[in-house]
Amino acid sequence: MDWKRRFEYWRRRYDLTDVVVWAFGLSILAVAVYGAVRSLQTTPYGWKQWLQFVLYGFSQGGVYALIALGYTLVYGILFMINFAHGEIFMFGAFGSLFVGLALQRIGFWDRYPVLSLIILFLVAMVVSSTVAVIVERVAYRPLRKAPRLVPLITAIGASFTLQYTARSFFGSGPRAYPETPILAGSVNILGIQIGKPYALTIVVSLLMMAGLYAYVQFTKTGKAMRAVAENKEVAALMGIDVDRVIVQTFILGASMAGVAAVLYSVIYIQVKFFMGFIPGIKAFTAAVLGGIGNIPGAMLGGYFLGIFESLGPALILEGLGVTAPNQLKDVIAFTMLVMVLIFRPTGILGEALAEERV
């Protein structure tokens, strides 16, 4: 093959846009690698600090992963981004806040701290699920047959409605979450001190995800969900009530978001109407990262994003000489989303569903 034909072959195979996109992506990657190398050369941190970053990131990632599951489950079935999922998370946090305050008032909180915490988790799951069911009923179900732009717009509308409903109901300022005495102090993992709420997050998120995976894999409802995700019409022919399965999926995703909400609130000890927005977008990033529609992918993506975001400012930006790198934490997450979409739009583990089927 002479060079002309070879050139022609490559030219046809790769569009100019592909080249530009790759060049763009590679240049960001190069900058990141350069930053990382510089940081490691000049780092003031020892291995213990780095490991601590990883552990905190792992804990944050657990929250992202739990929320990301909601996005992935719904996307797997309805092929739409449930934009309001971050707000479902936020409502879970508010629900648990009010029950927590009530428990504190009657003295239950101090007498049975563990039981109270469990109650909070349950309440958050119930509240989030209720909100999710309402959103599905009002904003998504009537539009199931509409073109794809339409439910996306209602999802954005639902997100803002919920956010500002919470603002007008519960106030625009942050509200203090009841402090949990049993979660004060820190524990020692592998010789590293980590705050108890963070440790709790790691443990609970792992447990919940194992539970969810088992539920989807081994129960009849889980099987029905997978069937509906595969093909709605055929599933309906097999006697599956598709509407019901969709509602169950929303409930399942929302319960995970509810658990995440309590974990998040226990860490940051405050609750705000706006709190769902950023975790929501991050969790979506995590879901895309792992391959949307893919349950293990969402978990992996969540942890990956959490760790990357925790390491990023110190590892990459400090080496580039950026002042106040922690302000740019969110930029890292969004840049990563763009990079993933450029280099591997199907995510790390691959999408459960190809575009052709949509």
Next chain:
Amino acid sequence: MSLWKRTLKLGLLGGLIAVYIALTGMPLSLSRRAVIGEFTLGHLTYLIVFAAFGYLRAAQMRKEKQASAPAILAHAAVTGLLSGLLLALLVLLGQRVDLGFIFISAKPQLYRLLTFQQANLTTGLVYLVAAGTVLGLLFALPHFLPKTFHKAVLSAVAITLVLGVFSELVQRTILKYALGSFFAYQGLKPMGALWLFVITFALSWVYFALRPYIQVQDKRSQQVLGNQPSPETRLLFTLALLAFLLVMPIVILQKDTYLLSVINLVGLYIIMGLGLNIVVGFAGLLDLGYVAFFAIGAYTVALLTSRGELGRGWDFWAALPLAILFALTAGVLLGIPVLRMRGDYLAIVTLGFGEIIRILANSDWLKPWMGGALGVLEIPKPTLFGYTLKEEYQLYYLILAGILITWLVAHRLYHSRLGRAWQAMREDEDVAEGTGIHLVTTKLLAFGFGAAFSGLSGAIFATKVGSVYPYSFNLLISINVLCLIIVGGMGSLPGVVVGAFALVGLPELLREFSEYRMLFYGVALIAMMLLRPEGFIPKKPTIYPRLLVRGASPVRAEGSKSKQ
């Protein structure tokens, strides 16, 4: 019995909505704005629910033609009664339990307002339930009138209430000479409201009665050309509109700074809306990071013209083209990585991009160049032929020029080859590619034009306000713009204008409402998609007479149900 069951359902739904409205605190915070006499906007927020649900129940039953007139009235009254009862229950509950612990607006003031400030709780509750019943009954009545009367009553009620709420529109403009005596310091006088109702009723009745005769009678031309006026009429109409727009700030608005500042803001949103309309409405690409280009335009002008230490002291007119160019470049650059993405990914990535720009502008890292959270100050006003455009009414003409240019560009683009390519791509990308449309160029051009419009708007914004802060460029602006083009009608240029006035102008006139603005937008987005996905002023399908086969009827496209 199923009739009563549905009445029960609808009544309870209305009650839930009324309770929701009460708990959001709207009645309380809007209760300082008088509409008619003692009747405030706060009352209106929940009483309108009773009226609407009575009206709806009657409409349902009229449509099904199952019941007699008294039965329909009874059902409508019961619907209102049930809604009122539910709200009364909230008051009763609030008296027993401390709801303020959860809902910040559940205060004694709210309960007093809901019970019409009655000293005796029982009397107040009876009034509340009675109000529900009466309103439900009252608004079922128009269904028994002839159609023209029915429409005229509704529009007269709507116009009277709107003028009552936005009394400033009358008091600060030339209308005050005609209608001023109907108005109190704020809102309408009770007698004035009655007169206004009678007048608007008469006028709207005449309008609705005569409308069938005004419209084009030529059936054939209507069928082919879709009821279009002749080119001469259209030219005349355009010239009249232009003349109106030119004299409006001076004659009608009397150079009122407050109203003109609102109109100028609406104008900036119209420019942005026209731009986003290209991206979303014409090309069907959902862009949520649209504010980023607005920010780029604003920052370019700010940094180039500012007299402060960050700026370079350029002239506005020199900076303006650069601002547009930078925004355009940014639009194309952002377009490149998202070219291959599906609609929903596009939304998230553009949203992320918008956030990145804001975070960067806000960061300490770029502070030496962009001012960080402190922003850029001392941006001079533009000068033209030796005049400095510093008053709002002078800036109005600058913005009007911007709107006219963008309108013309958007209009010409829509009917160009490129515009048709966008529409084809919006309907189906694969088919469009199959017919020889180069998707990459087409998409990038859409992003580029949209971004350029936004950059222009941002540039004018910077010089109008005189300072830019990263805080001004949050996601909510993107959502505002998206919302106004959806409410107006995706792809429709007049829709953008109407949407901007309705969604930006009116809330801006209601200062107390600003807290509920985003809530209102969210609900509007859902409601529009559920009830009227094509928007209030839908884009008419373009008909090319030359392409019509003789005798064939034109194909009517389905609204703006665009497909990703």
